[in-house]
Amino acid sequence: MVHLTAEEKSLVSGLWGKVNVDEVGGEALGRLLIVYPWTQRFFDSFGDLSTPDAVMSNAKVKAHGKKVLNSFSDGLKNLDNLKGTFAKLSELHCDKLHVDPENFKLLGNVLVCVLARHFGREFTPLAQAAYQKVVAGVANALAHKYH
Amino acid sequence: MVLSPADKTNIKSTWDKIGGHAGDYGGEALDRTFQSFPTTKTYFPHFDLSPGSAQVKAHGKKVADALTTAVAHLDDLPGALSALSDLHAYKLRVDPVNFKLLSHCLLVTLACHHPTEFTPAVHASLDKFFTAVSTVLTSKYR
Numbered sequence: 074m075v076h077l078t079a080e081e082k083s084l085v086s087g088l089w090g091k092v093n094v095d096e097v098g099g100e101a102l103g104r105l106l107i108v109y110p111w112t113q114r115f116f117d118s119f120g121d122l123s124t125p126d127a128v129m130s131n132a133k134v135k136a137h138g139k140k141v142l143n144s145f146s147d148g149l150k151n152l153d154n155l156k157g158t159f160a161k162l163s164e165l166h167c168d169k170l171h172v173d174p175e176n177f178k179l180l181g182n183v184l185v186c187v188l189a190r191h192f193g194r195e196f197t198p199l200a201q202a203a204y205q206k207v208v209a210g211v212a213n214a215l216a217h218k219y220h
Numbered sequence: 221m222v223l224s225p226a227d228k229t230n231i232k233s234t235w236d237k238i239g240g241h242a243g244d245y246g247g248e249a250l251d252r253t254f255q256s257f258p259t260t261k262t263y264f265p266h267f268d269l270s271p272g273s274a275q276v277k278a279h280g281k282k283v284a285d286a287l288t289t290a291v292a293h294l295d296d297l298p299g300a301l302s303a304l305s306d307l308h309a310y311k312l313r314v315d316p317v318n319f320k321l322l323s324h325c326l327l328v329t330l331a332c333h334h335p336t337e338f339t340p341a342v343h344a345s346l347d348k349f350f351t352a353v354s355t356v357l358t359s360k361y362r
Contacts, residue, residue: 103340104340104343129340186338186343189328190331193332198248198271201256201325201328202255
């Protein structure tokens with residue numbers, strides 16, 4: 074369970090309302106693959122990931138980033154029940170995709186960097202703290218069904 | 221993990237862009253660290269950690285100055301940071317996990333203030349730089 078104060082909830086939803094979820098998804102996933110290149114291990118079928126430009130313009134990266142962030146967006150609507158919301162995805166990531174949950178933390182932090190870039194000064198320390206709680210909560214929920 | 225020539229260029233040009241703001245950014249990064257990761261406050265029981273604290277600003281400047289030194293000696297980080305490495309190993313003994321937290325908040329601070337410069341390639345280089353500095357500062361721990 075993620076415990077956000079009323080002020081934190083307001084900061085989270087206020088900023089999220091201004092996010093272009095599709096674009097931010099592509100940017101976050103792209104940056105993950107560039108900043109932590111070992112994460113490319115899950116995306117052999119994505120084609121050219123050899124340079125930052127190739128990654129950021131890769132259509133499959135954009136599409137997958139969009140998928141991932143729309144799912145994250147669903148989580149934001151269910152902060153009181155992240156484990157329930159992400160139960161099926163957690164099983165999928167463990168049983169079929171075999172993704173080390175450490176990667177969820179990496180992506181969460183990259184997402185925070187992307188939000189910082191987009192919002193600048195508006196992404197105050199308090200806003201960041203609220204989002205850090207959210208990304209940690211989502212990462213934990215996605216890891217919850219691992220065995 | 222090695223800093224490539226391209227990484228070094230990215231790091232130096234970022235630091236040039238930052239100019240005289242490094243001290244402010246150091247303070248802001250610390251502030252962000254304390255607010256996002258409250259366990260980090262345990263290392264500063266003797267500080268006033270409220271927003272705008274003069275002690276946090278001063279400490280942020282210290283951290284920034286050390287990073288500026290590091291930027292000037294990218295080819296010999298262990299040499300340039302040797303004294304700080306001793307300090308962290310024998311006196312401060314900050315648990316290694318905390319360097320990642322501060323590094324992340326440094327990246328967030330830079331992303332906020334320099335969105336255009338914070339390209340994916342620069343983001344990667346800076347992350348490597350902060351990781352390299354962290355490795356040196358924890359290298360004598362045991």
